[in-house]
Each structure stands twice: as C-alpha cells, then as structure tokens.
Amino acid sequence: MATSEDSLTAKDTVKPTAATARYARKKLAIVAAASGILNRDGIKGMTLANVAASVGLITTSVTYYFKRKEDLAVACFLEGIAQFDALITQALQESDARSRLRRFLDLWLDLNRRIAAGDGHPVPMFNDIRSLQRPQRTVVVDAYMRFFGKVCQLFGDDEFPWLDDNNRRSRAHLIAEQIFWTVAWLPRYDVEDYDRIRDRMFDLFACGLAGTGREWNPVALSLQDILAPTEPQPTPRETFLIAATRLINERGYRGASVEKISARLNVTKGSFYHHNEAKDDLVVECFDRSFEAIRRIQRAVTGRAENHWWKLSTIAATLMAYQLSDRGPLLRTSALSAVPLAIRYEMVRKSNRVSDRFASIISDGIATGCIRAVDPFIAAQMLTMTLNASAEISWWVPQAPLSAATDLYAKPMLMGIFTP
Secondary structure, three states, X not given: OOOHHHHHHHHHOOOOOHHHHHHHHHHHHHXXXXXXXXXXXXXXXXXXXXXXXXXXXXXXXXXXOOXXXXXXXXXXXXXXXXXXXXXXXXXOOOOOXXXXXXXXXXXXXXXXXXXXXXXOOOOOOOOOHHHOOOOHHHHHHHHHHHHHHHHXXXXXXXXXXXXXXXXXXXXXXXXXXHHHHHHHXXXXXXXXXXXXXXXXXXXXXXXXXXXXXXXXXXXXXXXXXXXXXXXXXXXXXXXXXXXXXXXXXXXXXXXXXXXXXXXXXXXXXXXXXXXXXXXXXXXXXXXXXXXXXXXXXXXXXXXXXXXXXXXXXXXHHHHHHHHOOOOOOOOOHHHHHHOOHHHHHHHHHHHHHHHHHHHHHHHHHHHHOOEOOOOHXXXXXXXXXXXXXXXXXXXXXXXXXXXXXXXXXXXXHHHXXXXX
16 A cells, blocks of 8 residues: 555656656746846846737736736746755755856856757846845745755865854855856857866965965944045935845835835935935945045045055955944845846946955055965956945844954955865
C-alpha cells in the first residue's frame, strides 16, 4: 500500500502537459521582458501595457498571468533572487572562503556573458523592492533574506575565529552590494574582459588597497568645518532635502510619495509643490546635494600634504561619519533606476566624476607606493559602493553601534575582506 509520501513523490514526477508547459514558457517570457523594463524604468515606469507590447501580446493577455503590475514586479524580483540563490548555492560548494568568493564572482560574470550573448534575460535590480507595499514587499524581502543568509555562509563556520556576527553581516552586505553595483559599470567592458574583471575584483576583496606596512587608524575630519563653516545649522531648504533623502532611501523613489514627504516635514502637499515643480526635480536636488557633500570632503583632503593612503582612508572615514550624521545620509544610487532617463544619464555622469576623483587618488597612491597596485577604476567603483552601503548599517547590522560603521565597512574594503 502506497504511503502519503509515495503519493506525493509520484505526483511530483508527473510530466507537465503541453498546455502547462506553454503557460510556463509564456509566463517566463513575460517576466524576462518585464525585468528589462523594470531595470530601465523602475516599478513607477513599468506598465502591463508596455510589457505586453514587448512580447507581442495585448494587455489583457498579460493580466491572465499577472493581475497587477505589482504582482509582475514581485515575480521579477523573486525570479532574480532565485538566480542569485542558485549562484551562491553553487559557490558554497567550494572548500574555503576565498575559493567560494572567487567562484561567486566567476558565476555572476558568466551569467552576464550568457545574457550578453542572448542566452539569458536581464536579472532585475532590487532597487525598487522597498517601493512595494505589504504583503508583496514581505514576500520579496523574506526571499532576499534567505539569499543573504547564504552570502554570510561564504566565510564558513570557523575559518575566521575573529569573525563575529556583526563583521560577518557587514562583509556579506558589502559583497552583495558590490555584485549588484557591477550593472552600473560592467557595460563599459567587452565580455572578453570579464575574466580580468573577476581577478581584479577578487584581488580588491581579498587584499584591499593598503600598501605594504600601512595601518588602519583613520580619523574623520570635522564635518562642521568642511560642510557648514558659515551656517552651523541646516537651512530650512536643506532640512527639507535631508528629510526627502532619508525617505527616498527608506522607501524607494516610488514609495516616497509627495504625501509622505510632506507629512514627514509637517507641511501641506500644496506647500511641497510651491517649492518643487515635480518630484523628479526634488530627486535631482537631493542627488546634487549628495554629490556636493562628497566633493567638499574630497577637496578638503586632497590638497593636504599627507600621503595618498592617509587621504583615501580619511575621506572614507569622514564620509562614513557624514552618512550617519544629522546632515546625512547621501542619497542612495538605487534612486537612479526610477528617474527619467534624461535625468538619470546626467546623474550618472556626475556620480562618475565623483568616483573618478577616487580613482585619481588611488592612481597617485600606487605611484608613490602607499597604495597597492590595483585597477584604479574598479577600485574607485567598489569604494563608492562601499560608502553608499554603509548608510544601511542599522538595517543589515542591527546589533552594531553606528560609530562602528567605519570599521565594519571602510576597513574591509581598504584592508581586505578577510583581514581582522
């Protein structure tokens, strides 16, 4: 007599009918098309109509699979998380942490090769997850946290005795964010360069940027002296921009509605539009304010006589302090995915100029020997993302004090992720 377990096994092994196979293929095609649109336009710009047009269907045909665009967005995010989960699961089969990390990078870049060759569809960026409402957001966040738990396992159980839970989580967060951020700069390279990129990224992860004999003892400069020498307190307009930046970082571009921004500032919606023609204008101003803060800190340090290792670590420590100060944080780059393309290109250009200044400091430090010989461009991109990620320490490393951000984020980037 068959047991219930036998019945379940038999049921699970029944081959799908032609109809269900067609349904699955069409659904996957819709998700694939939607993922590309989601990356380009965010949830705000993705519609069932433009997804339908991209796969040669009418809108009502798409609603047969997904009733609302939020349901389709959830399917995209879950499918993307599943792809990353498959990569990390395979990487975890390696015998040691360094091999696991290198394998993870290799698998990710190989997936990008296949996508470039037309053998796969774009992996959705997760920038807009926080724009989702419950219960959809809960479903996606739960799936992401399961993936994140596996990233934490890259370091093994007892391979690094000094690695406490705070360090494990912050370093796993760094790895994940660096992987995701490659979509911003990887298109500058040909697929033939991907092996080199893997090697350069792994080298930076494993060994950091510090030259021989350099120690970790950065001291953050006074933000008051750099950012507000004439106005100790933020102006009303800056207070408005700080609140908007924080809300966009917390809820995403779409989740930070005009109503929510106005409510946080205790002003009317009409007052908001009196000072802002549209929300896009506000996002641009928040980005410009963030870029200016980075530039001021860079300028305050680069003109000094100290060596370039001191300059790089001091800028990192000062920007970490800014992220967690009353004037912070910086607007996260995730907001870029939802703003109109014309605005996005301009903001990316400005972001690259900020990153290029980091590359210049790194190049000069390599020339003088205080910074290791690394790829300055890739190192600058990874440093920029490290600074960006540190603003979320309360979310990813909730047990750590905010004052630990420099050691939990900047130190592993500059000294090496496997270094105590």
